[in-house]
Amino acid sequence: MSEAKTVESRPYHHGDLRRALVDAARRLLEAEGPSALSLRAVAREAGVSPAAPYHHFKDKAELLDAVAQEGWDILDTQMMEAKRDADGPHQLTALGIAYVCFARDNPALYRVMYDAARDKEMLPDDVQKNEDSAYCQVRNTMIAQGANPANETHLELATIAAWCAAHGLAEMAGFKQFEHLKEELGGERQFLEAVLEHVGLFTSAHREC
Amino acid sequence: MSEAKTVESRPYHHGDLRRALVDAARRLLEAEGPSALSLRAVAREAGVSPAAPYHHFKDKAELLDAVAQEGWDILDTQMMEAKRDADGPHQLTALGIAYVCFARDNPALYRVMYDAARDKEMLPDDVQKNEDSAYCQVRNTMIAQGANPANETHLELATIAAWCAAHGLAEMAGFKQFEHLKEELGGERQFLEAVLEHVGLFTSAHREC
DNA sequence: TTCATATCTGAGCGCTGTACAGATATCTTG
DNA sequence: CAAGATATCTGTACAGCGCTCAGATATGAA
Known part of the structure; x- marks a missing residue:
């Protein structure tokens, strides 16, 4: 939360959490390798609660699909x-x-x-x-x-x-x-x-x- | 425990737990696929406690190496x-x-x-x-x-x-x-x-x- | 302004890998 | 055969995991 970027299209609370999650996942992937790529770690990296990703991806596999x-x-x-x-x-x-x-x-x-x-x-x-x-x-x-x-x-x-x-x-x-x-x-x-x-x-x- | 098979070489308590664990792992692998292959599931399949495998394999990766x-x-x-x-x-x-x-x-x-x-x-x-x-x-x-x-x-x-x-x-x-x-x-x-x-x-x- | 809806949080469930203390069975030595 | 050393296994525990759900909150539509 907090750092709401000044983007013109800010559909809801976060801005574009889906995008942010995929980016966070790729950052983690590069920094820590595939084994560190847990859904919770991605949420942490994006600064949201562990349950937040489930409003944008059905499950972990779907997030990884996007990546x-x-x-x-x-x-x-x-x-x-x-x-x-x-x-x-x-x-x-x-x-x-x-x-x-x-x-x-x-x-x-x-x-x-x-x-x-x-x-x-x-x-x-x-x-x-x-x-x-x-x-x-x-x-x-x-x-x-x-x-x-x-x-x-x-x-x-x-x-x-x-x-x-x-x-x-x-x-x-x-x-x-x-x-x-x-x-x-x-x-x-x-x-x-x-x-x-x-x-x-x-x-x-x-x-x- | 219990079903101690009448093998001639029974080094210790179980008989040959290392062997039994690898066999259990392969059974699980065939029946349920790679995602079901947890250390605990293997121990369960072999009929021992979750900690028992650690006396034969340093960690999960070492068990999988044997498989x-x-x-x-x-x-x-x-x-x-x-x-x-x-x-x-x-x-x-x-x-x-x-x-x-x-x-x-x-x-x-x-x-x-x-x-x-x-x-x-x-x-x-x-x-x-x-x-x-x-x-x-x-x-x-x-x-x-x-x-x-x-x-x-x-x-x-x-x-x-x-x-x-x-x-x-x-x-x-x-x-x-x-x-x-x-x-x-x-x-x-x-x-x-x-x-x-x-x-x-x-x-x-x-x-x- | 009110209401419906999309989004996010917090707590919680059952699972995981791993650690450790203590119990138990076997091997070794006398 | 007795006794101590050692290898083996259990029970309990901890942090982290994927995922669910009730409730809080922000947004867009009426």
Whole structure:
């Protein structure tokens, strides 16, 4: 309470508690990691009572869904930028690298995103519906690089294969077992590129992360 | 208490509480899913007080580590069998399919395995040390299929790439988004094979799951 | 100005992981 | 076989969790 910001749209008491809660959650997530992300801690961080969030989210999972959605949006944006900055034949790898780098730079957020997905056994709906989504960007880039858009099934399988490889690498690139390889190859980026190159769907690229 | 089984090795009061706790955990995991796997529930299932587990495990994470270790052992065995039952050129895909099928058939256990890995930011040590581990089986199979064992780095990168793709597919194969593809391709197995084939490192195989 | 409604608080329930003192069973030593 | 050391297990307790609900409070509509 107290610090009611002078925003023009202040629907009710707090201003926009829903927004404030999601922001508080992301702050906590970055500072303390996923295990510290309790509903009560988020409420505390936002300066409200433990019961307040329940007027904006049905339960904890729904709050985390909102946090995860922001993660997907950021991922979409970063991949769009990566694709824009790469030339044609290197765009697919640029997308792959951007994906893995997003996970590396936002490990807690990435985990929240996939914890929600695993619980629901599905990715967010608009991953396949929104044409600007990371998923659709990969699909469209495959078409641009010569895949036959008419063979819908083949195209989708290739997209899924690339997505799976990128997700696996995103989750495991930070594992201690692979540190010696990063040193040997002269850096993390070289390691990521080398692994993606072995996947076959990707080709070598020259774009900083 | 009470039902002291007539085992020859009964070190102390319970018999082998450590063993009983891990078994209870796996029973709970299968019956109720990962979210029901509380230390207290495990103790309850094993018929002991909530504090009893602390004489065998430092904390909850250490109990889950023991559960996860059993998962890795089972995975090793199943992949060994899959490799044995496949002819040379199809062994790598057979390993990949076996990996994904293990995750499909033991989703809760697979999740415990990788939750622990993500927390520690590493796979279990013997994944790379034990020559019979799933990881080493993949590596050795790549050698058998023509990879140059002298080029250690290249070999390791290819193994990691295959592992990442398999892990990504293992986590996402059950997602609702891909159900229509499974139908279209005539079954889950066809879908899994098709995706792995797109990864490039794998080739088509003919082995039931 | 009055009233309905959306928002937030405070207290409370049953659950969790973990700590600790005390009881009990087993192993070891004489 | 007796006695003390030690490992094992119980009971109780504490703080924190997700979530519920009755009641207080601020807002928008009449």
